[in-house]
Amino acid sequence: MYKNIFVSQCGYLPGMQKQVTFRTDKPVNFAVLKSNGACVYTGRADKKIKNAAAGETDFVGDFSALTKTGCYYITAEGLGESDTFTIGRNAFSDVFQKSMAFFYLQRCGHELPEASAGLYAHPACHTQTGYAYDKTESRDVTGGWHDAGDYGRYVGPGAMAVAQLLYALERNKALCNSYQSPEPQTSVLNDYLEELKYELDWMMKMQREDGALYHKATCAGFCSFIMPEDEKGKMILSPVSVTATADFAAVCAMAVRFYKKYDKAYAKKLEQVSKKAYTALKDMTLPGGFKNPKGITTGEYGDPCDTDERYWAAAELYRTFGNEEYRYDFEKLARKKIYHGYGWVEMGSYGNLAYLGTGRPVDETLKQAISDSMIATADKLLQTSEADGYGTALTKKQYDWGSNLTVANNGLQLYDAWKLTGEQKYLDAAAAQLHYLLGRNAMGLCYVTGCGTDAIKHPHHRPSGFKGKAMPGMLSGGPCDWLADETIRSLFTKETAPAPAKCLIDMTGSYSTNEVTIYWNSALIQLLASVTE
Numbered sequence: 001m002y003k004n005i006f007v008s009q010c011g012y013l014p015g016m017q018k019q020v021t022f023r024t025d026k027p028v029n030f031a032v033l034k035s036n037g038a039c040v041y042t043g044r045a046d047k048k049i050k051n052a053a054a055g056e057t058d059f060v061g062d063f064s065a066l067t068k069t070g071c072y073y074i075t076a077e078g079l080g081e082s083d084t085f086t087i088g089r090n091a092f093s094d095v096f097q098k099s100m101a102f103f104y105l106q107r108c109g110h111e112l113p114e115a116s117a118g119l120y121a122h123p124a125c126h127t128q129t130g131y132a133y134d135k136t137e138s139r140d141v142t143g144g145w146h147d148a149g150d151y152g153r154y155v156g157p158g159a160m161a162v163a164q165l166l167y168a169l170e171r172n173k174a175l176c177n178s179y180q181s182p183e184p185q186t187s188v189l190n191d192y193l194e195e196l197k198y199e200l201d202w203m204m205k206m207q208r209e210d211g212a213l214y215h216k217a218t219c220a221g222f223c224s225f226i227m228p229e230d231e232k233g234k235m236i237l238s239p240v241s242v243t244a245t246a247d248f249a250a251v252c253a254m255a256v257r258f259y260k261k262y263d264k265a266y267a268k269k270l271e272q273v274s275k276k277a278y279t280a281l282k283d284m285t286l287p288g289g290f291k292n293p294k295g296i297t298t299g300e301y302g303d304p305c306d307t308d309e310r311y312w313a314a315a316e317l318y319r320t321f322g323n324e325e326y327r328y329d330f331e332k333l334a335r336k337k338i339y340h341g342y343g344w345v346e347m348g349s350y351g352n353l354a355y356l357g358t359g360r361p362v363d364e365t366l367k368q369a370i371s372d373s374m375i376a377t378a379d380k381l382l383q384t385s386e387a388d389g390y391g392t393a394l395t396k397k398q399y400d401w402g403s404n405l406t407v408a409n410n411g412l413q414l415y416d417a418w419k420l421t422g423e424q425k426y427l428d429a430a431a432a433q434l435h436y437l438l439g440r441n442a443m444g445l446c447y448v449t450g451c452g453t454d455a456i457k458h459p460h461h462r463p464s465g466f467k468g469k470a471m472p473g474m475l476s477g478g479p480c481d482w483l484a485d486e487t488i489r490s491l492f493t494k495e496t497a498p499a500p501a502k503c504l505i506d507m508t509g510s511y512s513t514n515e516v517t518i519y520w521n522s523a524l525i526q527l528l529a530s531v532t533e
């Protein structure tokens with residue numbers, strides 16, 4: 001690793017806390033220079049951190065006092081130079097635009113014309129009729145976004161992605177409304193809501209007559225690295241699941257609040273399908289969670305606990321529709337346990353935000369308990385973040401599959417604490433999670449393709465692999481020390497593997513460290529929109 005100085009490669013807003021990490025054993029004097037070489041700031045990094053996750057010693061410097069717009073880099077004696085970065089109000093415009101356009105480029109069942117999609121243009125894909133696994137019916141399930149590096153479409157992850165993008169919009173209208181789709185849109189909606197509608201429309205097609213949702217629409221197994229229109233296997237609708245049904249009920253209820261001012265008929269439809277799914281949900285049980293049926297080997301997205309999904313659905317339906325039934329259901333669950341999490345497994349935070357965000361009557365004691373619990377969760381993350389050389393709130397043991405999602409979601413929980421307390425330290429730590437994803441990390445990489453100065457180049461993503469060039473705007477899964485794919489195992493054993501925070505290889509084959517997904521991108525966008533509001 002040739003780099004020793006680490007910053008956010010996309011840069012910083014002028015007023016943001018700005019920290020830099022030096023990989024070194026002793027304190028350093030450093031200088032911030034303009035791209036023409038003029039020195040504009042000098043500082044000293046004397047905060048020493050033994051970084052167990054990265055297996056190194058770090059010193060952290062601060063140059064928050066530098067607020068002038070410009071393009072800069074940092075030097076320190078014996079340590080070389082950092083990547084270049086900008087300070088400015090538009091520092092994150094490029095990464096936002098590209099990471100949002102990713103959803104357009106992941107569209108399934110839509111012709112992506114060359115004028116809009118360039119290298120990744122392709123005819124409409126996966127136009128096959130969908131067949132229920134239990135052979136009870138067949139139906140049209142075209143549309144939606146390809147989930148990840150593969151071409152599967154999964155309701156739970158899709159609902160989570162839309163929910164996160166709606167939160168991004170709620171918090172930062174200026175940023176989200178600035179989004180310009182690669183393909184000019186013509187509806188009454190802006191490009192941002194139009195893109196989200198593409199996924200909502202598909203999820204509606206996954207709802208069975210009785211209100212329950214099929215878990216996923218995929219072929220039987222993963223295809224090779226071909227373009228999507230060439231995956232022509234039978235389209236199978238895996239059996240319905242509690243998590244898919246609850247997530248769908250929740251996200252449609254949430255979407256009503258955003259779409260009603262543009263399109264009343266569509267908002268009405270969202271309301272109907274949401275309530276129908278919720279009614280179905282109440283009679284559903286699936287002990288142990290969804291399991292791939294025999295013969296299906298695509299992503300399982302199993303989750304043994306569906307209580308937090310029911311918790312989110314009840315809170316979200318109460319916030320939007322106000323029925324006492326939904327309030328009763330949420331409060332009953334929340335009095336037993338307060339859930340947290342912005343992932344697809346642990347989803348409690350979505351429920352908490354809905355309950356705290358409703359203007360409707362709530363149990364004030366319970367509301368306070370939820371708020372206190374959210375702050376306590378953030379306090380633990382803050383402590384970890386402050387003790388880490390790169391400001392991440394991950395411990396050494398948390399560099400799991402998709403660690404970058406955990407980083408982003410930790411950032412969101414820190415942001416929640418800032419909203420609840422107004423204490424700057426939480427907002428700074430939340431932004432530090434964003435800076436980590438954009439280059440201030442032990443790999444020295446911007447984990448979003450095509451952004452910053454030195455980004456991931458070989459993600460596990462079929463169109464990128466087929467075309468030989470990474471689609472821009474995709475957040476990589478991030479370091480994972482499980483050695484869970486053949487490519488990384490061909491390079492390392494448990495004994496020779498790098499420290500957890502460096503356990504990523506930028507190679508197409510490494511799906512356990514370098515895949516991409518719609519719901520990692522949505523987490524990135526929610527975090528970005530939140531900390532720059």
Ligand SMILES: [Zn+2]
Pocket residue numbers: 107108109125126146151228229
């Ligand atoms: Zn497709």
